[in-house]
Amino acid sequence: MTEFFEQLLTLNGAVVYAIVGALVFAEVALLVGFVVPGETAAIVGGALASLGHAELWPMATVVVGAAVLGDLTGFGVGHLLGDRMQGRPMSPRRRRRREQTKALIARRGPLAVFVGRYIAFVRTLMPTLAGASGMRLRPFLLADVAAALTWGAANVAIGFVVGRSYKEVVRWLGAGSAVALTVVVVAAAAVWLIRRRRRAAGVGTARAPVDSPESSCDH
Template sequence: MSGLVDQLLGVPGWVVLLVTGLVVFAEDALFVGFVLPGESVALLAGVAASLGHVPLGAVLAVVVLAAVAGDSVGYQVGRHLGPRVLRLPVLEKRRARLDDARSFLARRGGSAVFLGRWVAFFRAVIPALAGTARMPYPRFLAFNAAGGLAWGSVVVLAGYAAGASYAQVERGLGRWTALVVAAVLVLALLAWRIRAHRRSRG
């Protein structure tokens, strides 16, 4: 893994930012999040920032903006192409997971856009599914921007904090994000039950 970091430090800083932005954008916009490792690339960019190769602020800005823009493009593709998106050959072998994503979006609505940001497959397909489902774009954008900001900041800063220990963080990040998502879901369910209880008493 140190060899990978050494190769990263061997290219100009602007190339690191460009490649990071393109990969994160394509992961969300082109339905290939299960092929293009956007999270890993963002982590590596954070490592490059910790080693002084690129400015941390620039990495954060590029990752967050690319994530939000990529999701917005995916949403527009789903909105304008509709069900044809769901018949793409690249999704055929993942039909069961695609059905899970559609069910998740139907149950959670806008919050699925935020929570889906933390799971690679959902990150790739939820924006297009939201567009296909005709979720109002302002609502989608609000959850998209919040998710992009939170996810981009956590992943980049994790790489920045890890420095050359990038491999350990990459392995552990999946477990931590799963715990974060689970905690958010529990809190959302608790809030819903409290509101329902108050409405029934009213």
């Protein structure tokens, strides 16, 4: 895959925008994010602009637009398939990530959509699972557009600044995404455990109703 991105650095013009946009779109719409993270394509797009193979603002616009369209496609697929997605075969690792993402959506809704855009693997599954969970389109779209704007602009800008050194940045961001995912999972587990203990404590401290004095007197 590194060789593929190196080949991109030899291209110019519309084909550059088309390839970068297609990769960002397909990350979620076609679930290829497990192989090609969209942030890598966005950073390479910025690097291409830095090296004169494309223009900065058109590239940022393409990346943001492709991210939103890809997420909307994933959301629509999830909305149409719904519970039928449960039976889809996948590895235990991906199934675990899917369940973690569903739990995040259930607790945080639109905030989960926004934060999920910044976490590898979660970003790939989030829109589809949001659609399958029954989330309404309007809150999803508002959170998604805000996330795509900031995410797309930031990654293209990073690529523009680092130029040909983009590979080091991609490696660093990959490690950061893994750490972020771990933090989210640990935090979710902690919240679940605290709530469970509070519910258990509430049940344990509940007192039985006390009989009135009249009912205890002999007649």
